[in-house]
Amino acid sequence: xxxxxxxxxxxxxxxxxxxxxxxxxxxxxxxxxxxxxxxxxxxxxxxxxxxxxxxxxxxxxxxxxxxxxxxxxxxxxxxxxxxxxxxxxxxxxxxxxxxxxxxxxxxxxxxxxxxxxxxxxxxxxxxxxxxxxxxxxxxxxxxxxxxxxxxxxxxxxxxxxxxxxxxxxxxxxxxxxxxxxxxxxxxxxxxxxxxxxxxxxxxxxxxxxxxxxxxxxxxxxxxxxxxxxxxxx
Numbered sequence: 001x002x003x004x005x006x007x008x009x010x011x012x013x014x015x016x017x018x019x020x021x022x023x024x025x026x027x028x029x030x031x032x033x034x035x036x037x038x039x040x041x042x043x044x045x046x047x048x049x050x051x052x053x054x055x056x057x058x059x060x061x062x063x064x065x066x067x068x069x070x071x072x073x074x075x076x077x078x079x080x081x082x083x084x085x086x087x088x089x090x091x092x093x094x095x096x097x098x099x100x101x102x103x104x105x106x107x108x109x110x111x112x113x114x115x116x117x118x119x120x121x122x123x124x125x126x127x128x129x130x131x132x133x134x135x136x137x138x139x140x141x142x143x144x145x146x147x148x149x150x151x152x153x154x155x156x157x158x159x160x161x162x163x164x165x166x167x168x169x170x171x172x173x174x175x176x177x178x179x180x181x182x183x184x185x186x187x188x189x190x191x192x193x194x195x196x197x198x199x200x201x202x203x204x205x206x207x208x209x210x211x212x213x214x215x216x217x218x219x220x221x222x223x224x225x226x227x228x229x230x231x232x233x
Contacts, residue, residue: 002199005109024191025198030205030228034062037224037233039210041065043074043186046193049202050108059201062231063194064224066209070190082119082181083144086135091142098180110192112184119181122154122161124170132176145179 003009003022013020036052038045041063052058065071081101083094105112123129136146154175155161164172194204208226216222223232 005111024195025204027206028203030208030231031062031203032229033232034203035060035233037061037231038063039224040072041069041190041194041204041206042072043077043189043193046190046197049197050193050200053197053200053202061197061202063197063202063204064208064210064226064231065204065206068206069194069204070187074186074190077186079183079186080119080181081184082178084119084121084135084139084146084176084178084181086138088138091139091144095142095144095180098182101182101184104184104189104192108192108196110188110195112188112192114182114184116180116182119178120149120154120157121176121178122158122164122172123174123176124164124172126173129174136176145177147177147179149175149177151175 035058036049038049038061042065045063045065049061049063052061081098083091083098085091085094100107101112101114102116105114121132123132132146133148136148139146149157151172151174154172157175157177161172164170198204205228208228210224210226212225213221214223214225214230214232221233223230225231
């Protein structure tokens with residue numbers, strides 16, 4: 001990366017009234033060829049471009065987005081990071097994702113505002129209780145934290161929780177605690193990834209919608225058509 005963020009750099013640029021900061025990422029001219037083209041500058045697209053560079057050394061990458069960086073689903077999600085899923089195919093994937101998020105601030109040199117807060121599922125019927133206990137047993141196999149707590153413990157941990165008494169239509173009968181769960185600022189995820197991609201030589205191109213996938217002579221995808229021209233990969 002061209003410019004590392006640190007307490008020392010904050011002081012140094014503060015002395016200069018913050019007029020000397022370099023842009024977090026560039027807006028370079030669009031080339032007509034890249035090794036890889038990623039469509040969509042959201043969390044998945046940016047993470048793909050980042051790991052192509054970090055793990056595989058592929059840095060001649062263009063990330064194209066029809067809108068602005070982080071303006072899609074990543075700006076609308078619930079910011080919760082969790083691994084309390086049930087399918088064998090899902091749990092290891094999300095356990096690893098939670099682990100990666102915990103170290104993302106250091107990896108990207110960008111404050112993700114990560115906070116490991118725990119998540120509580122409030123349970124109000126027995127079918128849900130059975131489902132969550134089943135989920136707990138499956139998650140135990142993959143070392144993902146999920147445990148049952150009593151109604152009294154639910155109310156102790158969430159003092160603001162009212163209603164749901166024994167005579168309610170949907171009484172609170174217990175809860176499940178997922179201690180590995182946390183939150184990240186979703187904007188920071190987009191900005192941090194974009195900055196890291198740019199630092200490795202990749203490019204972010206906003207306001208560049210893909211209007212057509214272009215096939216080569218063998219039928220494989222060989223490029224994309226955009227209002228700014230044809231881009232091959």
